[in-house]
Amino acid sequence: QVQLVESGGGLVQAGGSLKLSCAASGRTFSSYAMGWFRQAPGKEREFVAAISRSGGNTYYVDSVNDRFTISGENAKNTVYLQMNSLKREDTAIYYCAARSSVVTSRLPAEYDYWGQGTQVTVSS
Numbered sequence: 001q002v003q004l005v006e007s008g009g010g011l012v013q014a015g016g017s018l019k020l021s022c023a024a025s026g027r028t029f030s031s032y033a034m035g036w037f038r039q040a041p042g043k044e045r046e047f048v049a050a051i052s053r054s055g056g057n058t059y060y061v062d063s064v065n066d067r068f069t070i071s072g073e074n075a076k077n078t079v080y081l082q083m084n085s086l087k088r089e090d091t092a093i094y095y096c097a098a099r100s101s102v103v104t105s106r107l108p109a110e111y112d113y114w115g116q117g118t119q120v121t122v123s124s
Contacts, residue, residue: 002026009118020081022096038092050104093117
């Protein structure tokens with residue numbers, strides 16, 4: 001089992017940047033494929049980015065491609081989401097998730113563990 005704790009959210013102006021962190025404890029971080037999801041008020045949870053267990057493959061939803069970067073640091077059991085050129089539509093609660101698999105998924109239901117979420121608010 002693994003526990004996930006997100007941090008780094010906050011209030012930022014449009015065009016600004018934030019870096020989210022997801023610290024994992026329990027089983028080693030490198031045992032999981034990791035993903036970031038977000039949920040805005042009144043909307044379903046949506047896929048944002050994912051990184052394979054090896055760290056060699058990353059995937060993004062089209063709306064964040066070229067703006068967001070997912071990365072992992074096995075020594076610190078931490079996965080990051082660097083968010084640049086933020087837009088108002090990026091406002092949401094951001095969740096980190098772990099999947100007991102080599103490969104990633106864009107489907108929330110295929111992830112086994114979730115963090116509590118961190119709020120990101122982008123103002124105009």
